[in-house]
Amino acid sequence: MSVNIKIKNAVKRYGQSTIISDLSLEIKEGEFFTLLGPSGCGKTTLLRMIAGFNTIEGGDFYFNDKRINLLDPAKRNIGMVFQNYAIFPHLSVRQNVAFGLKNRKFPRDRIEAETQKFLELMKIDQYKDRMPEKLSGGQQQRVALARALVIQPDVLLMDEPLSNLDAKLRVEMRFAIKEIQNRVGITTVYVTHDQEEAMAISDRIAVMKDGVIQHIGKPKDLYQRPANLFVSTFIGRTNLLEAKLVVEAGRARLAFPGGFELAMENVRDECRKSQDVIVSIRPEEFVIADGSGAGLKTIVDSSVFLGLNTHYFVHLETGQQLEIIQESKIDEIIPNLSGIALSVKSEKINVFTADGSVNILKGVSDDKTAVGEV
DSSP states (O other): OOOOEEEEEEEEEETTEEEEEEEEEEEOTTOEEEEEOSTTSSHHHHHHHHHTSSOOSEEEEEETTEEOTTSOGGGSOEEEEOTTOOOOTTSOHHHHHHHHHHHTTOOHHHHHHHHHHHHHHTTOGGGTTSOGGGSOHHHHHHHHHHHHHHTOOSEEEEESTTTTSOHHHHHHHHHHHHHHHHHHTOEEEEEESOHHHHHHHOSEEEEEETTEEEEEEOHHHHHHSOSSHHHHHHSSOOEEEEEEEEEETTEEEEEOTTSOEEEESOBOGGGOSOEEEEEEEOGGGEEEEETTSSSEEEEEEEEEEOSSEEEEEEEETTOOEEEEEEEOOSSOOOOTTOEEEEEEOTTTOEEEETTSOOBOBTTOOOGGGGGGGO
């Protein structure tokens, strides 16, 4: 069985310090939901509140319609996978996986059948008689995941489970985790600070900062139309330019220092007023013209050829540096010190108020606005 998780007005304090002040969230049944943010933003604290490992100073937590604030962690029917694996070093792989079933006093034949099922599902059947010390980090994490899933929990909680693995294993394991979660269909809450990892495996992501959810949405929504400047800079790489939004006769355009202007057709009606703005342009959203073309005038500082793409590092007349990613061409790479003009893909860039708090363009999809009725 899987459940949906509802959190309303959650508060968490440590002494006089408030880590989470008023957080509301709904996680759908069977969803792979990720809490993403920098260290200290409150994501692990929230996960531990769901698990019952942290006290709750305010608000309500529900599994379906059952309030769990005071429910003992052992009775919440959760599976937990930790950063450090936390498998028992004195038990074999098979014994580790079977541990939860034995603890719940399942019949012997059921224990054997379910243990074998999850050993095979996690592709660790061939290691079932090995001790943990004889396993690689990725294999140990598969054991931890099998042990968490074999008890058929209502919710699977995962706290930075891949951070101790090398880069190649992280990529391998994140796809394994997503594939297994899809097959099992269990509601999963996943904590990470790695934005690429979150984008690769999540159905939806909540980006957190200082205990506050900044944006909830599908990976595509967060990347293409971030709700604010923090989300834009945290998800992927971007270049930030100061500009003015000029609105005349109902038509909006961006005016950049140096004289380059860009028509903007997708500014929200309520934001159509002349104002200072911050423009977020991802490296792949620039278009290179020659030095005489219309656009932002820049000088090439250096380039890096990476096969499919070439990265250019340039600077404006003001000295501000920009990164550009272009599909590699058969022609020569643009030499250093060359003058080039940059236009942009206006339908892809993002424009924020001067304080960075609001994206003024149409198309922002933020599920955070829908959780007030939880």
